[in-house]
Amino acid sequence: MNCLIIRPEDMREDGLVDVSGASFRHIRDVLKKTVGETVCAGLLNGPLGEGRIIGMEYDAMQIVFTAGAMPDEQRIDLILAMPRPKVMKRLWSAIASLGVRSITVIGAARVEACYFSSHALDEAIYVPRLIEGLEQVRDTRLPEVRVFPDGATFIKSHLEDISEDSLKLLAHPGASSTIREQSQGLTNQRVTLAIGPEGGWVEDEVKTFAAAGFIPATLGPRALRTDTAVVAALALMG
Amino acid sequence: MNCLIIRPEDMREDGLVDVSGASFRHIRDVLKKTVGETVCAGLLNGPLGEGRIIGMEYDAMQIVFTAGAMPDEQRIDLILAMPRPKVMKRLWSAIASLGVRSITVIGAARVEACYFSSHALDEAIYVPRLIEGLEQVRDTRLPEVRVFPDGATFIKSHLEDISEDSLKLLAHPGASSTIREQSQGLTNQRVTLAIGPEGGWVEDEVKTFAAAGFIPATLGPRALRTDTAVVAALALMG
Numbered sequence: 001m002n003c004l005i006i007r008p009e010d011m012r013e014d015g016l017v018d019v020s021g022a023s024f025r026h027i028r029d030v031l032k033k034t035v036g037e038t039v040c041a042g043l044l045n046g047p048l049g050e051g052r053i054i055g056m057e058y059d060a061m062q063i064v065f066t067a068g069a070m071p072d073e074q075r076i077d078l079i080l081a082m083p084r085p086k087v088m089k090r091l092w093s094a095i096a097s098l099g100v101r102s103i104t105v106i107g108a109a110r111v112e113a114c115y116f117s118s119h120a121l122d123e124a125i126y127v128p129r130l131i132e133g134l135e136q137v138r139d140t141r142l143p144e145v146r147v148f149p150d151g152a153t154f155i156k157s158h159l160e161d162i163s164e165d166s167l168k169l170l171a172h173p174g175a176s177s178t179i180r181e182q183s184q185g186l187t188n189q190r191v192t193l194a195i196g197p198e199g200g201w202v203e204d205e206v207k208t209f210a211a212a213g214f215i216p217a218t219l220g221p222r223a224l225r226t227d228t229a230v231v232a233a234l235a236l237m238g
Numbered sequence: 239m240n241c242l243i244i245r246p247e248d249m250r251e252d253g254l255v256d257v258s259g260a261s262f263r264h265i266r267d268v269l270k271k272t273v274g275e276t277v278c279a280g281l282l283n284g285p286l287g288e289g290r291i292i293g294m295e296y297d298a299m300q301i302v303f304t305a306g307a308m309p310d311e312q313r314i315d316l317i318l319a320m321p322r323p324k325v326m327k328r329l330w331s332a333i334a335s336l337g338v339r340s341i342t343v344i345g346a347a348r349v350e351a352c353y354f355s356s357h358a359l360d361e362a363i364y365v366p367r368l369i370e371g372l373e374q375v376r377d378t379r380l381p382e383v384r385v386f387p388d389g390a391t392f393i394k395s396h397l398e399d400i401s402e403d404s405l406k407l408l409a410h411p412g413a414s415s416t417i418r419e420q421s422q423g424l425t426n427q428r429v430t431l432a433i434g435p436e437g438g439w440v441e442d443e444v445k446t447f448a449a450a451g452f453i454p455a456t457l458g459p460r461a462l463r464t465d466t467a468v469v470a471a472l473a474l475m476g
Contacts, residue, residue, distance in 0.1 A: 219473075
């Protein structure tokens, strides 16, 4: 944790912030901070700033938060065919640390329907993991998460809502264009990136995405596993 | 598994290849291949090609391997400060899938010495994981692995052996150059990439690397966790 994220429920009526649990132990035992010292802190979906420790007990501390600047807005929207739940659980914090505006998890022809009953998609699981990713990289903007088990319906009815200003990329092995090429010079460009399941998108899915303006692009000749592919593609988007 | 890797010990004297265990079950149950059909196969550190199934029992199959072309040579050498053992275990297959010539795991000022007694660094742990990564991406070239618990000695005495032809990059937060910039147009360039521990390299380490010709370069303002940083940096090296 490089920056404490303060959630609304951590705020007391008197304006102080209660810090307990893993965050408290990290600040006390790893950062070795004590009363009077400051730590990097930020309000969830709000400004970054600093927290001054003004009280510490054996299991909690109180800090005063002073707001600084808002972190930069993210410009990447990720559409992700649901991977194996174990992989999805691991991906939340990595995705948040790489910086995206939103994560839309969808079903697809090659996604097992049972994956959607996994608790990897429960808010109670993914919100703490997303916050962990934000705390790693000093960001406060929580990605918006949407889940559509019925991927076919999603890609037929929701792809058209995506802003015209967004560059739309469909990660697809064997495409003639590469994600590396497409990601050149994208400094301020909004991007919507759709990454398929382990076995790839099926022909029908590729057609529907293409009809909605998505450009198929490959990560290269190596068919990476989903978790590696997601991190690699987001890194290339920069 | 997208391509079966055949190890020397799988080769019988009569030239047939025995396939058992997880590879056997994958070919039979996931790929649903049977006698007379072919699968992608490759010899460890040798050519890719195909395997024709000529016999199948309840727990093993025999294939005849026909060699094709050698996969491309890798051009990236990775020097990695030992991460937490759990992270290292997960990284082996990801690193192999992204393609490197060698992986040198070293100690560093901010690496706990006890990490080196972990079995994450046992050949019996990492070779199967590296092969799993190769099988994912249809590569056969096993990265060479070296381990130097004494990082200070390594960087003082081994950095100078690195070929002059290699672009040498030191991943370092806050560097003025970025890994993205440094990785532009590197199509055939050999690269040696050194990635530090969670807390970064210490000043002395940065100086020693710099004296050996390493250019400090950052992955950007976000201080990613080691596992995410390794995948992101290798993806950018392309």
